Amino acid sequence: MSYAAFQLQRLQGKLIVSCQALVDEELYGSEIMAKMALAAKNGGAAGIRANSPEDIAEIRKAVQIPVIGLWKRTYSDSDIYITPTLSDAKQVAQAGASIVAMDATLRRRPGGEDLQEIVAAMKASCPCLLMADVSTVEEGVNAAEIGFDIVSTTLSGYTPYSKQTDDPDFELVAELSKKVDIPVFAEGRIRTLEQAASLLKLGAYAIVVGAAITKPRTITRRFADQLELIAERAVKPV
Structure with missing residues (x-):
């Protein structure tokens, strides 16, 4: 078993935490x-x-568990x-x-x-695995066909043509799990343990959670908004 494959095996059925902060966020x-x-x-x-x-480099110094790396850039x-x-x-x-x-x-x-050419070039020069962030079944199937090792539902709801919902895209996880023979990672709007458990039952290989764990502003806002609603209902005349 290759080192990369071993790293993937370590993630099966487990939680992956997205630790990201952009320049306008307090924890940047x-x-x-x-x-x-x-x-x-x-x-x-x-x-x-x-x-x-x-x-990625700084996190690599701090932990010895697998790191999924990306780079958010605007062109x-x-x-x-x-x-x-x-x-x-x-x-x-x-x-x-x-x-x-x-x-x-x-x-x-x-x-x-060309995405396929990028995948081929990375495979030729890098021992790491490649993850396809997709928003639809079609994109996930194409990613598997051109050589990606993993497909993730990261972009569901973030492209104008994909399903728009406040909840995780359970349907996309289920469909991709049936149609591709590579691991499917569930990511996007996962806020509760119940949602994570349902996604695993639908075929997700691993669960990626971000804002619900690592975004204090988002977590605080959710609590504050809910408390405001409760307070409004409490004083509302009958």
Whole structure:
């Protein structure tokens, strides 16, 4: 068994915690994300999902569990946002990612790069596994056919043509689990243990949770909004 395959096996049926903060967020910074990853690992996370070569490298120093790396970048000629180019993917791998995640939708890539060619180039130069972030069944099936090792439902609800819902895309997980022979990771809007359990029953190989664990502003806002509703109902005249 290859090292990459061994890393994947360690994630089966387990929780992966997404430790990401963008520049406008209070916890932005590689050192902070490394501490967040360490806290997640000590809490039982089997893997970490991280954004940018800087964060990946710092997290790699803090934990020895698998790291799914990506790089959120904006290009003027494409809507692709997650590891858009071959150069981006190589830098994520060089930073120490065990698995490189990239947008595997069928949209135009920066500079007109071809996704299948990116996959082939990464396979030829990198021992890491490749994860396809998709939003539809069609995209997931295509990703499996062109050589990705993992498919994830990360982008469901984040492309204009995919299912828009406040809940995880249970249907997409179930359909992909039937139609591809590579592991399907469930990611996106997973907020409760009950949802995670349902996704595993539908065929998810692993569960990726982000905001519900690592976004204090989001978690606080959810509590605050609910308490405001309760207070409004309590004083509302009968």
